[in-house]
Amino acid sequence: MGEAALIDGKGFAAALRARIGTLAGDFAQATGRRPGLAVVLVGDDPASQVYVGAKGRACEEAGIASFEHRLPAETSEAELLTLVERLNRDPEVDGILVQMPLPGGLDEQAVIAAISPDKDVDGFHVINAGRLSVGQTGFVPCTPLGCLMLLKDRLGDLSGLDAVVIGRSNIVGKPMAQLLTDANATVTVAHSRTRNLADVVRRADIVVAAVGRPEMVRADWIKPGATVIDVGINRLPPAEGKEKGRLVGDVAFAEASAVAGAITPVPGGVGPMTIAVLLRNTLVAAHSHAGLEPPEGL
Ligand code: NDP
Numbered sequence: 001m002g003e004a005a006l007i008d009g010k011g012f013a014a015a016l017r018a019r020i021g022t023l024a025g026d027f028a029q030a031t032g033r034r035p036g037l038a039v040v041l042v043g044d045d046p047a048s049q050v051y052v053g054a055k056g057r058a059c060e061e062a063g064i065a066s067f068e069h070r071l072p073a074e075t076s077e078a079e080l081l082t083l084v085e086r087l088n089r090d091p092e093v094d095g096i097l098v099q100m101p102l103p104g105g106l107d108e109q110a111v112i113a114a115i116s117p118d119k120d121v122d123g124f125h126v127i128n129a130g131r132l133s134v135g136q137t138g139f140v141p142c143t144p145l146g147c148l149m150l151l152k153d154r155l156g157d158l159s160g161l162d163a164v165v166i167g168r169s170n171i172v173g174k175p176m177a178q179l180l181t182d183a184n185a186t187v188t189v190a191h192s193r194t195r196n197l198a199d200v201v202r203r204a205d206i207v208v209a210a211v212g213r214p215e216m217v218r219a220d221w222i223k224p225g226a227t228v229i230d231v232g233i234n235r236l237p238p239a240e241g242k243e244k245g246r247l248v249g250d251v252a253f254a255e256a257s258a259v260a261g262a263i264t265p266v267p268g269g270v271g272p273m274t275i276a277v278l279l280r281n282t283l284v285a286a287h288s289h290a291g292l293e294p295p296e297g298l
Pocket residue numbers: 143166167168169170171172173190191192193194197210211212213231232233234270271272274
């Protein structure tokens with residue numbers, strides 16, 4: 001058995017962002033304004049602050065206006081909903097993202113429901129989940145759409161391939177399964193109640209792991225030559241003398257690489273795709289708000 005090809009999500013995402021930058025420039029020429037993304041952060045969760053900072057920088061680099069709203073942890077739900085309403089009406093804002101998780105006491109579902117579905121670039125609103133489910137055009141959650149892009153880039157046509165998605169969350173597992181079904185793969189969704197998970201995974205030509213358990217998927221779960229997409233981001237406890245532990249995925253990368261045909265690393269695989277697709281969705285939203293055809297090839 002050889003060594004799996006590395007699926008370079010970081011490189012793919014960089015190329016996608018460069019293309020979005022060009023198209024955002026064309027959009028600004030045509031309309032006299034840049035596409036705009038509003039990012040709302042409530043409270044001071046350190047991981048969320050890092051994500052929000054990264055999203056703002058990625059926007060500016062791609063020629064997308066970034067409007068950051070940082071609110072204190074004590075913000076009431078009514079205040080947050082008022083801000084969302086204002087952003088819904090703001091013609092400079094094409095996409096609205098409220099960074100999750102919200103501090104306790106704030107109802108995440110109510111906040112998502114308040115975002116206009118046509119500015120819901122995260123694709124979390126039930127209207128967009130419904131659109132995906134019945135095959136209508138809408139916004140698809142960024143992480144699974146990024147995974148699909150990597151899979152198509154690697155494998156081309158996915159018709160007839162056996163895919164196993166481990167995880168059934170609304171933001172990753174379920175939309176991933178839907179996208180793979182739409183791409184004509186034969187899809188199994190596994191979760192914490194799945195029996196004989198290793199045997200189920202071993203049947204798959206495509207494995208997407210979105211669990212949140214460090215290195216759970218072992219080499220002997222993987223069919224030789226399979227394509228493995230690792231969505232998991234898990235921080236291990238720090239080694240002695242170190243401040244921070246290592247980041248690992250849901251797949252035991254080193255051993256799985258000896259069996260898989262291709263695999264995403266963590267970090268540098270799926271993670272960078274999530275932000276690139278957020279920019280893509282914002283650009284698509286901007287075109288739709290301006291009455292323009294969506295840009296091609298994104
Ligand atoms: P959730 O916690 O919402 O969902 C986890 C899923 O895994 C659930 O469906 C759960 O099953 C299933 N699961 C838990 N334990 C097992 C087990 N032992 N065997 C099989 N299935 C199991 O997580 P998310 O979907 O939000 O995220 C998954 C991972 O992806 C996390 O590590 C997260 O950090 C990462 N992530 C990465 C992103 C990126 O940009 N790269 C973006 C989003 C998430 P059940 O439903 O039965 O409880």
